[in-house]
Amino acid sequence: MKINPRCAHCLLTRVHYEARLSTDDEQLLHKAVMTGIDELNRTYKPGKPAGEISTAVHQKVYEVLGDEDPYLELKKLSNKTAEDIFPVAQKRVYEDDVSDKELFRRSVLASVIGNTFDFGVVGFDVAPEIFDETFKQTFENGLDVDDTSSMFEMLDNVVYVADNCGEILLDTIVFDIIKKLGGKITLVVRGAPILNDATLDDVYDYGIDKKVDRLLTTGSNAIGVNFEEAPNELFEAFDNASLIISKGMANYETLSEYNLGPIAYLLKTKCESVASDLGLDTGCTIAKLVNEQ
Amino acid sequence: MKINPRCAHCLLTRVHYEARLSTDDEQLLHKAVMTGIDELNRTYKPGKPAGEISTAVHQKVYEVLGDEDPYLELKKLSNKTAEDIFPVAQKRVYEDDVSDKELFRRSVLASVIGNTFDFGVVGFDVAPEIFDETFKQTFENGLDVDDTSSMFEMLDNVVYVADNCGEILLDTIVFDIIKKLGGKITLVVRGAPILNDATLDDVYDYGIDKKVDRLLTTGSNAIGVNFEEAPNELFEAFDNASLIISKGMANYETLSEYNLGPIAYLLKTKCESVASDLGLDTGCTIAKLVNEQ
Numbered sequence: 396m397k398i399n400p401r402c403a404h405c406l407l408t409r410v411h412y413e414a415r416l417s418t419d420d421e422q423l424l425h426k427a428v429m430t431g432i433d434e435l436n437r438t439y440k441p442g443k444p445a446g447e448i449s450t451a452v453h454q455k456v457y458e459v460l461g462d463e464d465p466y467l468e469l470k471k472l473s474n475k476t477a478e479d480i481f482p483v484a485q486k487r488v489y490e491d492d493v494s495d496k497e498l499f500r501r502s503v504l505a506s507v508i509g510n511t512f513d514f515g516v517v518g519f520d521v522a523p524e525i526f527d528e529t530f531k532q533t534f535e536n537g538l539d540v541d542d543t544s545s546m547f548e549m550l551d552n553v554v555y556v557a558d559n560c561g562e563i564l565l566d567t568i569v570f571d572i573i574k575k576l577g578g579k580i581t582l583v584v585r586g587a588p589i590l591n592d593a594t595l596d597d598v599y600d601y602g603i604d605k606k607v608d609r610l611l612t613t614g615s616n617a618i619g620v621n622f623e624e625a626p627n628e629l630f631e632a633f634d635n636a637s638l639i640i641s642k643g644m645a646n647y648e649t650l651s652e653y654n655l656g657p658i659a660y661l662l663k664t665k666c667e668s669v670a671s672d673l674g675l676d677t678g679c680t681i682a683k684l685v686n687e688q
Numbered sequence: 689m690k691i692n693p694r695c696a697h698c699l700l701t702r703v704h705y706e707a708r709l710s711t712d713d714e715q716l717l718h719k720a721v722m723t724g725i726d727e728l729n730r731t732y733k734p735g736k737p738a739g740e741i742s743t744a745v746h747q748k749v750y751e752v753l754g755d756e757d758p759y760l761e762l763k764k765l766s767n768k769t770a771e772d773i774f775p776v777a778q779k780r781v782y783e784d785d786v787s788d789k790e791l792f793r794r795s796v797l798a799s800v801i802g803n804t805f806d807f808g809v810v811g812f813d814v815a816p817e818i819f820d821e822t823f824k825q826t827f828e829n830g831l832d833v834d835d836t837s838s839m840f841e842m843l844d845n846v847v848y849v850a851d852n853c854g855e856i857l858l859d860t861i862v863f864d865i866i867k868k869l870g871g872k873i874t875l876v877v878r879g880a881p882i883l884n885d886a887t888l889d890d891v892y893d894y895g896i897d898k899k900v901d902r903l904l905t906t907g908s909n910a911i912g913v914n915f916e917e918a919p920n921e922l923f924e925a926f927d928n929a930s931l932i933i934s935k936g937m938a939n940y941e942t943l944s945e946y947n948l949g950p951i952a953y954l955l956k957t958k959c960e961s962v963a964s965d966l967g968l969d970t971g972c973t974i975a976k977l978v979n980e981q
Contacts, residue, residue: 400707400720402719403700405697407700408697408701410697411694411696421693421734428696428732429729432696432725436729439721439725441715488913
């Protein structure tokens with residue numbers, strides 16, 4: 396996905412947000428924001444992938460803040476909230492006696508709802524205390540774009556690119572069902588902390604490594620996946636996958652730049668740039684399969 | 689008021705907003721936003737007045753858009769809405785038989801409520817259709833900071849620096865009462881279109897020139913008042929005033945940089961930067977008198 400003019404102020408909003416998470420020092424806040432503006436000024440070109448610009452901006456701001464992980468506390472809170480909501484989600488997926496295909500659809504829906512766990516995007520923060528109600532409502536509404544039937548036929552060898560902390564706990568419901576159906580899973584998380592994205596720390600903290608067949612990282616703290624920094628194993632895994640599942644907007648922004656497939660984008664359209672790139676409105680829950688050849 | 693780190697993304701939000709008001713051309717939108725970023729990068733320094741930076745950014749963006757007045761349609765809408773609300777406001781100010789001091793307080797309150805007419809500031813847009821209800825509620829709540837009693841003693845020779853379109857119609861209720869009390873009014877509007885601020889066009893369209901004793905402009909399309917571009921008559925008027933009344937955030941941002949007084953700031957604290965500079969929360973309606981010597 397290419398940069399949209401509306402991405403600039405949203406990106407700077409997030410820079411200010413993470414700078415405030417990191418420090419109360421007014422001079423350092425100025426410096427962080429000015430660094431974000433300068434880097435944005437340097438990297439913003441029409442037609443350039445949005446993820447490339449946001450990666451450059453956030454990495455530089457982290458450097459100036461002298462903080463490897465400004466979102467650390469929020470990520471803990473996000474994981475904690477997901478722990479609380481997990482039994483509710485699990486129960487809703489498995490209740491009644493339904494087909495494997497319906498089970499899979501429900502698990503995907505639960506994981507997409509998990510994608511509403513995203514701190515710092517303008518207008519779509521969901522406070523933990525209202526997540527419970529949001530979850531129930533969204534589960535009843537179902538998916539706005541639902542390609543889970545087609546995805547269901549492609550679960551032999553799945554590469555699953557995770558997104559945020561918290562959310563990754565709900566992804567494990569999908570993992571369980573893919574395993575139950577006899578499929579293999581390669582889980583991919585960020586190579587180092589960026590925003591509130593899941594890393595190996597979260598995977599090990601929750602024993603998620605034991606639920607999947609293979610564990611890889613994106614090789615860096617890029618937003619989404621930066622192919623220039625990704626390990627060869629990841630390219631091979633993408634090549635050999637029966638299905639790539641990409642969670643969240645940042646992975647969509649970056650993976651949609653490459654000719655990968657079949658790939659299913661599981662996300663909530665939280666911003667206008669991503670929504671319009673997908674030809675959808677904001678606020679949609681989607682499991683959209685592309686490059687299905 | 690000095691630039692606050694949180695001003696940067698808000699300013700860019702407004703740049704994007706006005707660019708979209710002006711054009712649908714995606715390339716021009718990119719160019720406008722990139723110009724805003726570049727100008728922000730060039731001008732943002734800690735300790736610099738916020739108004740200086742926002743003026744530079746908006747003026748450059750207008751130039752690139754090739755549009756002298758992107759807010760023209762919105763300003764018309766704003767005036768139209770104020771026309772609709774005017775009789776409601778007028779009635780509430782004059783109802784019952786109250787003292788002149790109470791009449792003045794009510795008129796100030798009505799004009800501060802008029803300050804909620806502000807399109808484009810993140811989080812505080814008030815849709816015309818809900819203004820009516822908002823007005824009634826706010827009128828009943830009164831002013832959060834109310835220095836109208838002291839102001840009432842200083843109405844001999846008032847310089848009134850207006851803010852937005854729409855709002856300026858409600859300001860005329862204050863003018864009427866100052867005139868009734870025997871005071872003189874010098875009204876100051878922008879010298880050329882900037883944002884949704886009132887200019888001479890609005891003054892003449894509504895015959896407001898006939899309600900005041902003297903009419904001046906800020907001499908330019910700066911945000912608020914830029915002393916480097918203001919005419920000598922304005923400095924003289926400020927020097928000779930028994931009271932300066934400054935409407936809205938942009939005038940506060942710029943006039944608070946100079947040692948003027950006595951000066952009363954009439955505004956709603958719509959953003960955190962202005963609110964915290966005043967030692968208040970956002971969402972307050974204030975008539976705050978300073979430099980009262």
